[in-house]
Amino acid sequence: MPKERPEINASSMADIAFLLLIFFLVTTTIDVDKGITVKLPPWSDEPPETQKLKTRNVYSVLVNANDELLVRGEPMMVRDLKENAKVFIINPQRLENMSESPKNAIISLKNDRGTSYGSYLAVYNELKAAYNEIWDEKAQELHGSTYEDLPFDKKKELRGNIPLVISEAEPTDFGD
Numbered sequence: 414m415p416k417e418r419p420e421i422n423a424s425s426m427a428d429i430a431f432l433l434l435i436f437f438l439v440t441t442t443i444d445v446d447k448g449i450t451v452k453l454p455p456w457s458d459e460p461p462e463t464q465k466l467k468t469r470n471v472y473s474v475l476v477n478a479n480d481e482l483l484v485r486g487e488p489m490m491v492r493d494l495k496e497n498a499k500v501f502i503i504n505p506q507r508l509e510n511m512s513e514s515p516k517n518a519i520i521s522l523k524n525d526r527g528t529s530y531g532s533y534l535a536v537y538n539e540l541k542a543a544y545n546e547i548w549d550e551k552a553q554e555l556h557g558s559t560y561e562d563l564p565f566d567k568k569k570e571l572r573g574n575i576p577l578v579i580s581e582a583e584p585t586d587f588g589d
């Protein structure tokens with residue numbers, strides 16, 4: 414009589430592999446890029462109403478395909494953008510060519526389709542940082558605390574007096 418060979422029962426191997434697969438799918442976290450958090454206006458099929466804005470209240474920032482900055486018609490370096498934007502928004506000397514008040518200040522950002530993403534982010538971050546610093550300085554002045562440490566209602570009040578208004582225009586195709 415021939416000798417029987419020992420065998421391993423593999424009928425439950427598929428079940429074990431399936432359970433391991435489910436375990437790893439459930440326990441694995443996937444990093445998700447959050448991007449830039451921007452609140453967009455609600456969708457509407459109607460064309461937006463045109464508003465007449467005083468040019469003194471508009472801080473226009475143009476970024477061309479060579480990543481060069483043009484702010485209110487003047488060339489500027491990205492490193493100078495934050496301080497310049499703060500002066501425009503607050504207008505401490507009440508100059509005629511700066512915003513009437515922080516409530517009226519509008520930052521208009523326009524770039525070219527050839528603008529690098531890094532340059533776009535650097536410009537956007539500087540503009541956002543200008544508002545963050547203004548809010549922080551105002552919180553210190555009014556409440557003796559940083560903006561982040563303020564309760565929600567105080568933050569809302571501060572943002573109502575100094576609203577963040579960054580208007581992004583449709584990119585141009587000049588750089589192509």
